[in-house]
Amino acid sequence: MRRLCAFIVWVAFGCSVMPTQAASMALDLMDSRDFYQLIPRQGPLAEQFSTIISSPPSPIRVSQKSAVRIALLLFGDVDSIENRSLLVAFRKRMRELNIDYRLDTYTDASEWDGDLTSYLKIADSSPDYVVVTKLGAVQRRFLERFLRSGKPKVILYDFASPLTHWINRPPLMYVGFDQKKATSMLASYLDRQLPAEARISALILPPSYLGHMRCDLFLDEMMKYKRPVERILVVPDDKQEAFMAANTLLNDGDIDFIFSCAQGISDGVVAALQAQGERSQAQTNTWGVAQNGLADLESRRVKVSVLFMKDDLAIAVAEAIKLDLEGRNMPNLYVANAILMPAELDAESLRLMMLQAHHYSVELWQQ
Structure with missing residues (x-):
């Protein structure tokens, strides 16, 4: 709770330095090549995972005692075609994987207005996984408390530039594109x-x-x-x-x-x-x-x-959750194709x- 209060105070007084925070984060990013060179075992895992994404779905191999709880943080208009497309593709893949789950969606209309309602609700709900569809200074600060504790597990959607600051405690997976x-x-x-x-x-x-x-x-x-x-x-x-x-x-x-x-x-x-x-x-x-x-x-x-x-990103989120539930090895970074x-x-x-x-x-x- 103390760390959550610190996050609230930081956001309340930190908005004036957002451009500086953004510039600082840019210096903290790695591309996929640097990441795979730094951690060589990640390369083969990423290749195996890419094969899973492009293959027909294979249902989960373990029995679940209860539904897995997933918190999804969306940005902007929740009814935008991008957000609806993500939800359609994710739900379809989870259904094909036969995973019992509960999905709670939260929306941050604008990180600049200081409304932390969605973040507080996510923290209070104690989900098993948090999927965040945007990473800025506010989201980074919010997620770091989860990365330190290991609960809930974090998946970053549409973000494929690993942070050097998180290299020792990475999210479960970054999924995105090589911008x-x-x-x-x-x-x-x-x-x-x-x-x-x-x-x-x-x-x-x-x-x-x-x-x-x-x-x-x-x-x-x-x-x-x-x-x-x-x-x-x-x-x-x-x-x-x-x-x-x-x-x-x-x-x-x-x-x-x-x-x-x-x-x-x-x-x-x-x-x-x-x-x-x-x-x-x-x-x-x-x-x-x-x-x-x-x-x-x-x-x-x-x-x-x-x-x-784009649909491959939603599929990757579902497949990452499945592999984690099965206790199998997976990469921390998945880079989808762009043409x-x-x-x-x-x-x-x-x-x-x-x-x-x-x-x-x-x-x-x-x-």
Whole structure:
């Protein structure tokens, strides 16, 4: 209880130093290559686990005395397609694994408003597993008390950059994507596809995990390719604010491409391009594909999308819980695949790629 009180005090007085905390966390991150080099036994375990993810489900081999209790902390709109897709895929895999479980979902609408209700409820409920779908300074501080005690066990969803500070007491598993690799693929593709004289601008995030792993790296890659980024605006991962920032860029001069650092930004930029109509031929990128994302690719407002195999993350969470219940060895890091979805592909190819990424939740994305 004392440590929980310390967490509350830290959040209450610590929000003013959030950018510093974010920058500090960026320096504390490892990529998968560094992690596997540091702990060589993790590599073979990760390969075995990847095989499990891509194989048909195999029901749990041990009998359960009671339902396993899982707390899932979601962020933003609980009814967003990303959150609903996670829940659909996770529940389906747990059902296929024949695991008796109770899932309690909690929502943090915004970590900046100081509302700790969800965190307090999770701590009071004493679950067996805590699955957190975002890791920032607040969540890191909250989870460290669990990592020290070993209860409940922690799974970090959509976060695949192990923290050096946690190397001796890691979460049960990090599951996510190699954001550096995905961003490098995107930058390389754009360098090959955009004309040499293309005018590029960028909407980037404030200091944060994705700000470091995507935005900073993209700007570095453009510098490496000797492609100047003429204007850079910092915006939150919010559609409306990105819409206003994109309109500012589009109204101030000719632009061929606007780099969007996160999906909320992409949504705002696409909306701004739609509003401009034929007055602008600019394009942007997306991270994943929203419900109308295929239409945006086909209209060429979106030049390319980084398509993440998102359902595999939900499957990985279910399989990690199963292996833990069975007492079997597993890796502490699972990195799912990401591929590029260029606008030049035909409609059927785009549809098949979407099915590959969302093979458990594809109905949601087709609505």
